[in-house]
Amino acid sequence: MSAASAAKTAKVVAGVCAALALGACGTSPAGAGPDEATPGPPGTPAAAATGTAPPPQNSAAATSPAAGLRFGSEHRFPSGLSVSVSSPNIFQPSENAYPRSDRAAAFDITVYNDGQKPYRLSDLSVRASIEDVEVQQVQDATRGYNGVVDADRDIPPGETVGVTLAFAAHTEPAALRLTLRPDSSDETKAVFVGTV
Template sequence: MRTPARVALVAALLSLTACGGQAQVNSGAPAVGGSPAVQAASPVQQTVDFGAQYHFADGVTVLVSAPKSFRPSTSAYPRSARAVAFEIAIHNDGDQPYRLSALSVSATAAGTAAKQVVDSTQGYSGIVDAGKDVPPGRDVQVTLAFAVPEPPSAMRLSLRPNATSSVVAVYCGSA
């Protein structure tokens, strides 16, 4: 295995274990000389604490607040006894407009995928301006909510600015 591939593999494994996740490694076809080449099937994960910011190489900087617990209203979808909300600040440091619809956000709570909650009564409507561009030097705030179990548990919020990003910022903490 070549040294850069080993470094990427070790970084991915360390970032996964920092949040308590399990690493998955996909091996590709053998390289010249018969030794297996490891190819990254997914982007490198960079672990970040809630409340901190992460700067992606393409010029997008994100800052995710600590989770705020709330009880969804009866009109919320999907129904959940408890949810947490995150303020996500996105700043475009790049030289091109950033298309907000390219943002990918997913969450897990207690090791299980968490569903996004839409609760318009309480102001959690998802990304309402997804069709808009964020001009260079400007920023936008998005508030997203996710259904979580009653007792506080380990929470991971993964953000990727676009489908071609080689890095996923994984925010970790308790919610």
Template sequence: MALARTGKIMFTAGLLGLAVACGVPKAHDGTAALGVAGSPAGAGVSASQAGNDLKFGADHRFTSGLTISVGSPKSFRPSPSAYPQSPRGAAFDVQLTNDGSTTYKLSGFTVTAAVEGTPVKQVVDTTQGFTGITDAGKDVQPGRSVHVTLAFAVPREQTRLRLQIRPSATEALVVTYCGPA
């Protein structure tokens, strides 16, 4: 019972931190769920306390020993064969490093993204190499890392993008990265 209450308190603290750093989202705020994996993007930048938003380029280490690094967004123009069609995309290098003592199941990793409170979709553009997680069924052994590049549809003009990352469905903590894209 105390564990459930602690989880609720941590979740509420995370939402408050998100509202302060990225602004209060609109009432219709949503997210677009998608799978993810990781790469060496942002090594050397430390994460702040749980519940606080991180800047792109920062690392976050979960109590399980899993460390997530999300690099700064790189703007690109999606090809004609990309889905969904968008005037612009923002691509992120993500690295997951398993410094824990147990195997990490990559299939549980999810990322949601929103621009100004509106959910955005992951861009799949095989022409440019944006294919999402191709090894979602892969297990990451202790001491190993996985790299993935994810891309999202964003408006033509620069905007503020919020990525929320959850390492597994059983993890109560959601880490939020927020910044210009």
């Protein structure tokens, strides 16, 4: 190979390496792409959020619910319904709680209806599991955890409703999966995960 050919080959190889390096600069780090959920806007707890609200700000970023969204994120379903789940509030249930549990995690869940028709709140299914074992919802009126009190309520298009639900937790911190389905008879779901 002549010196001129070797120089030309070196330039081509350098050009390819430079193009690959520039391409790598434009990629997102693992876990930061469009499939990663972003936290919802800070504000009042969902239990106090009832009424008209603007569409959620992070709907497009909250995708890939089957892989698990972080607590504090939101997800928009194809129907236009959006749900957000707060970070867990860990508490010790009172003696009047049912079922009895030494430790529990409460979540503020905000439901925003950006669809074309009213949404019946009783259609929302919320299940929690730790290590693939379902854990029970805790009712504790003393602490203010009464479940969904307006289950037969319709959420008109453009309105938001907040509910607070509590679930039994292990005595030691563990990973909890909260699965929300807008219709319990449908496979469509959003899964939120975190340590409680």
